Amino acid sequence: xxxADLTPLTEQGRGAVADTAxxxxxxxxxxxxxxxxxxxxxxxxxxxxxxxxxxxxxxxxGTEWAPSAGKYGIxxxxxxxxxxxxxxxxxxxxxxxGIALFTTEVAPDRLRRPVITVIDxxxxxxxxxxxxxAFYNLLPGFQSLxxxxxxxxxxxxxxxxxxxxxxxSAYMSAGMILALMITPIITSVAREVFTTVPVNDKSGALALxxxxxxxxxxxxxxxxxxxxTGAVMLGFGRALGETVAVALIIGAVPNITTNLFAKxxxxxxxxxxxxxxxxxxxxxxxxxLGVCLFIITIFVNISARRIVAVVDRRVKGD
Amino acid sequence: xxDLQTAPPPAPSRSETFEALTGGVGSTLSGGRRFKDxxxxxxxxxxxxxxxxxxLWMFWDVLRQGLEPVLNLDWWTEPIPGDVVRSDLAGNADLxxxxxxxxxxVDSDSVTLGMQPAIVGTILTxxxxxxxxxxxxxxxxxxxxxxxxxGRLASFIRFMTDVMTGVPSVIMGVFIYTIWVIPRGVSGRxxxxxxxxxxxxxxxxxxxxxxxxxRLVPDSLREASAALGTRTWKTTITVTIPAxxxxxxxxxxxxxxxxxxxxxxxxxxxxxxxxxNLSFQGGNTTLSAQIYSQQQNGGPLATQLAWGAAVTLIGxxxxxxxxxxxxxxxxTID
Numbered sequence: 001x002x003x004a005d006l007t008p009l010t011e012q013g014r015g016a017v018a019d020t021a022x023x024x025x026x027x028x029x030x031x032x033x034x035x036x037x038x039x040x041x042x043x044x045x046x047x048x049x050x051x052x053x054x055x056x057x058x059x060x061x062g063t064e065w066a067p068s069a070g071k072y073g074i075x076x077x078x079x080x081x082x083x084x085x086x087x088x089x090x091x092x093x094x095x096x097x098g099i100a101l102f103t104t105e106v107a108p109d110r111l112r113r114p115v116i117t118v119i120d121x122x123x124x125x126x127x128x129x130x131x132x133x134a135f136y137n138l139l140p141g142f143q144s145l146x147x148x149x150x151x152x153x154x155x156x157x158x159x160x161x162x163x164x165x166x167x168x169s170a171y172m173s174a175g176m177i178l179a180l181m182i183t184p185i186i187t188s189v190a191r192e193v194f195t196t197v198p199v200n201d202k203s204g205a206l207a208l209x210x211x212x213x214x215x216x217x218x219x220x221x222x223x224x225x226x227x228x229t230g231a232v233m234l235g236f237g238r239a240l241g242e243t244v245a246v247a248l249i250i251g252a253v254p255n256i257t258t259n260l261f262a263k264x265x266x267x268x269x270x271x272x273x274x275x276x277x278x279x280x281x282x283x284x285x286x287x288x289l290g291v292c293l294f295i296i297t298i299f300v301n302i303s304a305r306r307i308v309a310v311v312d313r314r315v316k317g318d
Numbered sequence: 319x320x321d322l323q324t325a326p327p328p329a330p331s332r333s334e335t336f337e338a339l340t341g342g343v344g345s346t347l348s349g350g351r352r353f354k355d356x357x358x359x360x361x362x363x364x365x366x367x368x369x370x371x372x373x374l375w376m377f378w379d380v381l382r383q384g385l386e387p388v389l390n391l392d393w394w395t396e397p398i399p400g401d402v403v404r405s406d407l408a409g410n411a412d413l414x415x416x417x418x419x420x421x422x423x424v425d426s427d428s429v430t431l432g433m434q435p436a437i438v439g440t441i442l443t444x445x446x447x448x449x450x451x452x453x454x455x456x457x458x459x460x461x462x463x464x465x466x467x468x469g470r471l472a473s474f475i476r477f478m479t480d481v482m483t484g485v486p487s488v489i490m491g492v493f494i495y496t497i498w499v500i501p502r503g504v505s506g507r508x509x510x511x512x513x514x515x516x517x518x519x520x521x522x523x524x525x526x527x528x529x530x531x532x533r534l535v536p537d538s539l540r541e542a543s544a545a546l547g548t549r550t551w552k553t554t555i556t557v558t559i560p561a562x563x564x565x566x567x568x569x570x571x572x573x574x575x576x577x578x579x580x581x582x583x584x585x586x587x588x589x590x591x592x593x594x595n596l597s598f599q600g601g602n603t604t605l606s607a608q609i610y611s612q613q614q615n616g617g618p619l620a621t622q623l624a625w626g627a628a629v630t631l632i633g634x635x636x637x638x639x640x641x642x643x644x645x646x647x648x649x650t651i652d
Contacts, residue, residue: 015549022551023465029457030466033479033525036518040485040493047496098365106359115366117643122373124639126579128609129628133376135613136383136621183369211347211355234484241486243582244610268488268582275495276586290492294485301484305477 040294048288054281059288065254065265067274072285074267074292076254080171081266081293084246085239087175092183093232099183100190105216116191123184131248134177139249142176143168146261166261169251174264177249178239186235193227193311194220227311233304237297243268267293380632384625387431388633393626396432398608399619400592429619433627435594439509439602440634443588444578446513446598447520452570454517455524456559462525463532464554476529482522490518491583499587507589510598515583520573527569531562564649571642575635581606605631 052059055072062073103115146166153159166172197220205215221228251263252273267289275286347355387393458475466472494515499506535558543553559566581604589601605627612624 019549019551022554023461026457026461026465029454030461030472030475030525032454032458033475033482033522036521037478037482037485039497040489040518043496044489044492047500095365095369098362099369102362102366106362118370118373120643121636121639122369124575124579124635125373125376126581126606126631126635128579128581128606129380129632130376132609132613132624132628133379137376137379180369180372211351213355213358214351216358237484241484241488243486243488244606248610248613268486271488271492272582272585275492287492287496290489294489297484297486297489298481301481302477304484305480309477 041291044287044291044294048284048291051281051284051288055285059285063256065270067278067282067285070281072281072288074285074289076256077265077267077270077289078292079256080250080254080264081240081268083171083260083264084174084178084250084266085236087172087260088178088182088239089232089236091176091179092186092235095179096183096186096231096235097190097228099187100194101216101220103187104191104194105212105220119184119187122180123188127181127242128244128248130177130181131245134173134245135248138177139168139173142166142170142173146170146172150261161258162260164257164259164261167251167263169249169263170261171250171264172260174246174250174266175260177245178242181242181245182235182238185238186231189231189234189308190224190228193224193231193308196227196311197223226307230304230307230311233300233307237300237304240300241268241293241297243272247272377632380625380628384622384627384629387433387622387626388629390431392430393433393630394437395434396430397594398432398435398592398603398623399429431619431623431626433605433608433623433630435591436603436605436608436627437630438594438596439588439591440578440604440606440631442509442596442598442602443512443516443584443604444574446510447516447577448570448574450513450517451520451573452524455521455570455573456528456566458521458525459528459532460554460559462529464550464558476526479522479525483526486582487515487519487580488582490515491585491587493518494583494587504589505600507587507601508599509588509595509602511587512584512602512604513598515587516577516580519580519583520577523573523576524570527572528562528566531565531569532558534565535561564645568642568646571638571645575638575642578638579606579631579635581610585610605634 051072055062058071058073060073061075062071063075064071064073065076099115099119103112107115143166146163146168150160150163150165153163201219201223202215205219206212210218246266247269250265250269252265252269253263254265254270255262257264271286271289271293275283278286458479462472462476466475494511498511498514539557539561540553543557544550548556584604585607588603588607591601591603595602608627609624609631612620612627
């Protein structure tokens with residue numbers, strides 16, 4: 001090292017200033033996340049306020065969302081959002097857990113990487129592509145499938161109100177596509193959870209003569225239960241906010257119904273469809289949907305992350 | 319695992335050991351237990367196939383319907399045909415039969431299918447978002463890993479960053495709509511507004527990916543640098559970040575891929591154009607926005623544009639993702 005390189009060492013003052021400045025810049029950048037989250041909450045709430053003023057409590061409890069009649073009750077949209085997400089989670093969870101167990105416990109080593117790659121690539125496919133594919137290529141098939149199911153159960157009391165006639169665009173169609181879209185996130189979190197199961201516990205079960213399935217049932221699943229709850233909630237949160245694919249195939253009819261095959265509408269889809277053309281109260285009401293969605297997804301994600309974090313700590317602790 | 323001592327296979331992997339164990343026991347298993355074991359394994363494999371099949375089916379459908387216009391040079395160099403709706407109507411025999419003949423003579427063969435404005439718009443908005451989110455995200459991660467560490471504030475920021483990755487993208491669009499588009503009116507709708515929304519989306523992804531990578535940099539490197547009398551900021555810039563560079567690039571590229579595919583935060587803040595707009599100001603369009611709006615237009619030509627845009631977008635997103643994975647694999651620090 002030449003003496004020229006050593007000179008900065010003697011200039012204590014300048015170095016200290018640079019150090020402090022860098023530290024402050026880094027801190028401010030770290031705070032950016034908090035600032036943006038706060039700004040989202042404040043700015044959207046202010047813009048949504050006129051709708052709450054105009055509609056009063058009807059905004060939160062009203063069961064009719066009819067912009068042409070000046071009625072903005074968010075219940076039908078909230079209902080649709082939760083229903084679609086629940087359908088998606090119900091379909092996706094068994095598949096995701098199956099894939100996660102396949103990659104961690106069952107698949108031969110050389111199959112694991114390719115399987116994980118395929119699932120990761122699936123997460124990269126843009127939502128709008130899922131949407132137009134389902135719209136053009138699946139809805140006709142869904143329509144005939146749903147209608148034949150509806151015909152088959154038309155005489156059975158409760159089932160016929162759940163599986164009614166359909167035009168293809170439906171809560172069920174959107175839920176099925178959403179299930180595909182949230183499978184990668186549930187799978188990847190579940191995979192992480194499964195890999196935290198101590199190898200000794202698993203070997204112990206096998207040494208006692210358990211089959212692989214008995215080992216999974218008796219060791220892996222009980223050990224992972226908390227983490228899996230978090231994984232499912234993360235998937236649910238993702239489904240709540242999924243927009244374009246749902247907007248394309250759900251039918252755009254705010255609708256409180258027990259018929260899963262009926263047209264419906266969700267909060268993000270309604271915002272997406274209408275916000276660019278809307279004005280005055282309608283615009284405020286749409287932004288208000290955004291505020292509600294923001295609060296719900298923040299709540300779901302905080303709960304999910306907490307669960308995952310607690311599980312993490314327990315595993316690392318022992 | 320003491321079994322290994324009696325019959326040691328040459329460096330068995332974990333699953334091979336399990337295989338040997340269960341296989342050895344399998345011969346004495348009752349039929350029911352053996353069936354359950356096999357059946358569950360088949361179910362797990364089947365769930366993978368059940369999810370992969372629609373994916374392959376989708377790729378096939380998209381390519382089949384959208385590859386043709388994309389292979390034409392015009393697709394990359396020509397503006398988006400503005401009269402697709404009119405020419406779709408003009409060519410519509412059903413409408414003529416019903417007496418709604420538009421009387422126009424737009425020949426659908428004369429329409430040049432171009433998508434350059436959307437390709438340029440996608441690159442422009444993602445570039446703007448990257449310039450905002452990547453430096454900010456890297457610095458934020460530097461704070462979390464080099465300064466904040468396990469402190470209360472850093473833990474809180476880390477937690478909220480994870481939560482922010484779960485905030486729906488449409489919310490980012492609504493946010494930028496309220497702070498940027500509403501105050502400025504129509505002129506507020508621009509590529510820049512879309513960049514802002516996408517930057518909000520990318521920021522938490524970049525922060526977390528970068529922090530993971532910084533954590534993998536061995537402390538011995540930092541200590542060696544400090545022992546030479548280097549200040550923390552200089553160590554961070556000249557030692558720590560370069561050591562984690564491959565991971566940071568890979569994480570940032572994944573964020574870029576995610577942003578490029580987003581429609582929800584873009585559509586209502588970007589405005590509209592059918593001509594290439596290289597400026598951050600003024601109406602613009604992206605591939606994802608085009609897929610949605612052409613689908614809404616509905617005619618055969620518009621549908622062709624939508625499928626073509628889908629092929630282009632999938633191509634861009636998949637190439638970016640694969641490059642990111644390749645970099646991550648190629649330059650991993652162990």
